[in-house]
Amino acid sequence: ATSGLNAALVQAIGTSGAGVLNRGGVSNLAIVGSGLANTSMTGIKEAWTNRSVMRDVHFHGCYIGYYFSNVWQVVLDQLHAHGGGAEQNAIGFWGAEVDPSNQNNAVIATGCVAQDVSLYGYRLINANGSKFTSCEAGGGTYGFYCANPTTGTEAFRWAHFVNCLADTNTSHNWYFEKGSATSVKQFQLSNCWGGTSSTGHNFYFSGVSEMAMSNALAIASYLSSVRFNNSSRCRLSNSVLRDWNGAVGANPGIAVDNSTVIGITGNEIYTSTPGTGKAVIMTGTSDYATIVGNNLGASYTSIGANNQIANNTVI
Numbered sequence: 356a357t358s359g360l361n362a363a364l365v366q367a368i369g370t371s372g373a374g375v376l377n378r379g380g381v382s383n384l385a386i387v388g389s390g391l392a393n394t395s396m397t398g399i400k401e402a403w404t405n406r407s408v409m410r411d412v413h414f415h416g417c418y419i420g421y422y423f424s425n426v427w428q429v430v431l432d433q434l435h436a437h438g439g440g441a442e443q444n445a446i447g448f449w450g451a452e453v454d455p456s457n458q459n460n461a462v463i464a465t466g467c468v469a470q471d472v473s474l475y476g477y478r479l480i481n482a483n484g485s486k487f488t489s490c491e492a493g494g495g496t497y498g499f500y501c502a503n504p505t506t507g508t509e510a511f512r513w514a515h516f517v518n519c520l521a522d523t524n525t526s527h528n529w530y531f532e533k534g535s536a537t538s539v540k541q542f543q544l545s546n547c548w549g550g551t552s553s554t555g556h557n558f559y560f561s562g563v564s565e566m567a568m569s570n571a572l573a574i575a576s577y578l579s580s581v582r583f584n585n586s587s588r589c590r591l592s593n594s595v596l597r598d599w600n601g602a603v604g605a606n607p608g609i610a611v612d613n614s615t616v617i618g619i620t621g622n623e624i625y626t627s628t629p630g631t632g633k634a635v636i637m638t639g640t641s642d643y644a645t646i647v648g649n650n651l652g653a654s655y656t657s658i659g660a661n662n663q664i665a666n667n668t669v670i
Contacts, residue, residue, distance in 0.1 A: 362395045363422065364388065369403035371425070371454060380408035388417035391445040391473055397422050398436075401429060402451075409434060415442035420469070423462055424451035424481075431464040436472060444472045447492065450479040452507050461485050469493075475500050476521065482514045492521045492528075498549070500527075503534030514542040522550030528576075530555075533562025533585075544568040551575045556582045557599075564588050574598055580624070582610040583617055590618035597625055601632020601653070608632070608653075613639035615659075620645065625652030625670070634669075637662075 364386055369376035386398040398414040400422040401407065410432040414420030420436035423429065436447035447469025453460045461484030468491045469476035476492025479485070479501045492498035498521025502511035511531070521528035528549040533539045539562055549557030549571070557573040560566060563586040571594040573580040580596035583589060596608045608624040611617050624634040634651035637644060642659030651669045 363397040363400035366400040367404050376404045378406050382410040385413045387415045390416045391418050394418050401426050418445045419449045420444050420447045422449045425453050427461055429462045431462050431467050434467045437470040446475045446478050447472050448477045450482040452509050453481045459483050480504050481509050484513045486515045487519055488517045490519045493523045495524050496526050498524045498528040501531045502536045502539045503532040508537045510537045511539045512541045516544045518546045520548040525553050527555035527559045528552050529558045531560050531563050539563045540565040546570045549573045552577050560586050569593050579606045579610045580608050583614040584612045586614045588616045593621045595623045599626050600628050601626050602628050602630030605631040607636035609635045611637040611641045614641050616643045618645045620647045622649045629653050
């Protein structure tokens with residue numbers, strides 16, 4: 356069984372159809388679990404609920420702070436998973452697998468924080484229809500780790516991330532991985548930040564399609580600022596990518612690996628530690644890229660006969 360699903364200190368568990376629970380809520384609560392070593396320890400668990408409101412809840416000492424599955428328009432306002440020592444959490448927020456016939460898992464999360472967790476700030480296996488605004492994940496292994504179901508083959512789609520921050524995580528700050536999902540597509544990141552990953556990328560898209568990211572800021576990644584791997588029809592625009600470590604393994608600012616129809620337009624791409632890394636490097640079977648109107652702090656490597664490259668400034 357998947358860790359963290361067996362017990363919860365507070366829970367609302369409905370069923371499909373007429374058994375859905377409507378308009379519940381919790382506010383102004385501190386939840387203290389028995390410690391992150393107890394993998395069955397969950398703070399709040401919701402499943403098959405509709406329009407509930409969770410406001411101003413703090414999680415301490417939980418394996419999972421907040422768990423949700425098969426929910427509709429649930430409001431999460433100022434939920435915090437934080438703490439050190441005995442009060443540390445393993446995972447801040449877990450968006451679980453859903454019923455394949457439902458395919459919705461929609462929360463409206465505002466100002467939610469997962470700080471200094473041991474594993475994931477946000478582990479979103481399914482967040483279809485969710486909106487995350489001004490949310491933060493820092494000091495863990497991953498910030499936002501999305502898709503790649505632990506069981507089943509659910510799709511990950513229709514999620515929105517606006518003004519969200521992920522930094523000081525040891526691995527990738529933002530990681531969207533298809534894994535065993537049927538698809539990872541049709542989601543958006545606007546005005547999001549990735550900063551200081553000590554071993555990974557700031558933004559890593561693997562097996563992703565039909566994704567748009569704009570006005571991002573990526574600072575001080577150990578590997579590339581942005582990597583597309585086996586992805587298609589994705590767009591990165593009007594973003595600032597700075598100070599990835601091009602001296603380690605010749606990492607580029609943007610890596611395009613075995614990916615097609617990737618749009619890279621209007622970005623500032625520069626590092627003060629270039630080594631032999633370039634601003635953009637395409638590898639493998641990559642083709643049909645659009646690389647237009649970028650300011651590049653280093654040159655680029657293009658492959659594929661169908662690329663469109665124009666009006667880039669190499670400084």
